[in-house]
Amino acid sequence: MTTVSHLLPKDAGAAVPRAGTLPLRSGLGLKPEHFRTILDTLPDLGFFEIHAENYMVDGGPFHHYLTLIRGHYPLSIHGVGLSIGGEGPLDEAHLDRLAALIARYEPQSFSEHLAWSSHGDVFLNDLLPAPYDAATLQRVCDHVDRVQERLRRRMLLENPATYVEFAASTMAEADFIGAVVQRTGCGLLLDVNNAHVSCTNHGRDARAFIAALPLAATAQIHLAGFAQDVDAAGDPLLIDSHGAPIAQAVWDLYRYTLQRTGPLPTLIERDSDIPPFPVLLAEAQQAEALLLAAAEPRTEYA
Amino acid sequence: MSPQGSFAAALLDPERPCPAGLTAWNGSDPAPRFRVYRNNVIVSLIDALADTFAVTQELVGEEFFRAMARLYACAQPPQSRLLAFYGASFPDFIEGFPPAAGVPYLADVARLEQLRVVAYHAADVAPIGSDEIGAALADEGALPGLVFRLHPSLSVLGSAFAVVSLWAAHQGLRELSTVAPATAETALILRHGLAVEVIQVSAAAGVFIAALRVGESLGAAAEMAAAEDAGFDLAGTLGLLLQKEAVTALHSPRRSS
Structure with missing residues (x-):
């Protein structure tokens, strides 16, 4: 008996989430202070996301609770320590730890950042910027290739929030990301808050930036809150703090994005000043209402 | 650069x-x-x-x-x-x-807190069963040579200061004003189930458990503890380790295992 289904493009019928992808729903970052609440109440959420490095420990409560929660929800593993934009080679031992974590929890998505976070033997614990030039592009593509080869899966690359630009840059950020996606086949994790923060910080139009991204490769969206400062000229300088509710400007940009991408798995990130769980759940429900609206048939062309 | x-x-x-x-x-x-x-x-x-x-x-x-x-x-x-x-x-x-x-006690309190984090994330290893304990204790001749494997979360911190009492006072477990900081205390830190525990033990019990932890035999560890304090409570200390499910393997080197 023959079947032609394997001849179909991988994305055929992509409106229905395949097993192995995140559902077209909203999700929350998993915080240890919410482990018990989640298991006791099993909130109606599409997925949870963890920071990979937090779970690279041998045992104890983190693995205990994640195992239980994974039994009820799809999972996204989001790395913050690979240093894909780093000058040096990738840390193979860290890749091994990632591979082990992925084998253990079988997440529906793995993502990392367009940034660097370590130099030499020092880990700086922040997502640091690199110039958008040919040398960085080559390095990032080599690193993404290596990650996808080692993990034997497609990864998503997240657009960064940045506070400085480089005289050495020769490409716009959206074009740089488009080139990485095109050359490596990786997907895009579109952080809408980062888009708003970076475009505000660099005097650019966030909608034009998003429209210039490789939106067809977008597989997940991040939403978060920012803090506000000013630069030396008194212009706004927004800081990606993950410590506040999502701002109205970011909700608006999210709606704009969904109009172009259709519904996508959407994560609410909150990593400091963490409120009670119901507050985060309400933000996730707000996102889900918007992404469900984006799934409805368009009427404007009727 | x-x-x-x-x-x-x-x-x-x-x-x-x-x-x-x-x-x-x-x-x-x-x-x-x-x-x-x-x-x-x-x-x-x-x-x-x-x-x-x-x-x-x-x-x-x-x-x-x-x-x-x-x-x-x-x-x-x-x-x-x-x-x-x-x-x-x-x-x-x-x-x-x-x-x-x-x-002066600040560094030791910090050591205790660091060991608690290590214990929290340490590997999960099942304790030995009561039948295995019973069999090992029944063979009196082999007892002194018995080697213990303790839970990976376990550590011992001996201090010239009242580290356990100071730490407990800051958990609301006792009144800080009743703590005399310059009193020597020994802490046993381990994870029991999902909870990290900080238990005050005698200095001799600390010597004993630390010796078992690095692979000394039961007999050798007990001698080291008795040298610290002739009144060392061997049965009570072993009972504590078993009650906290901190013994994960027993091994008698004189037999093939």
């Missing part, structure tokens, strides 16, 4: 100027923008230390703690991408930090 090398060096050294080659769209000085990164890095490291060393922070106050943590983070930034264990050398730093000399 490479571009990222200069960037990294300037992040950790506030005396260094903003790296060259940075720009801002409005032509403004990029230095305040670079300071966002410098602040993110150092504050995230200080916050990580404050998470692990919460009682240490309470003992000296937030302002003192964060100033001390900032100096440590700049001098000894993490070398691992796993931040949970950052600060393993912070207790030693505290011990050699002259402004903290007025709080």
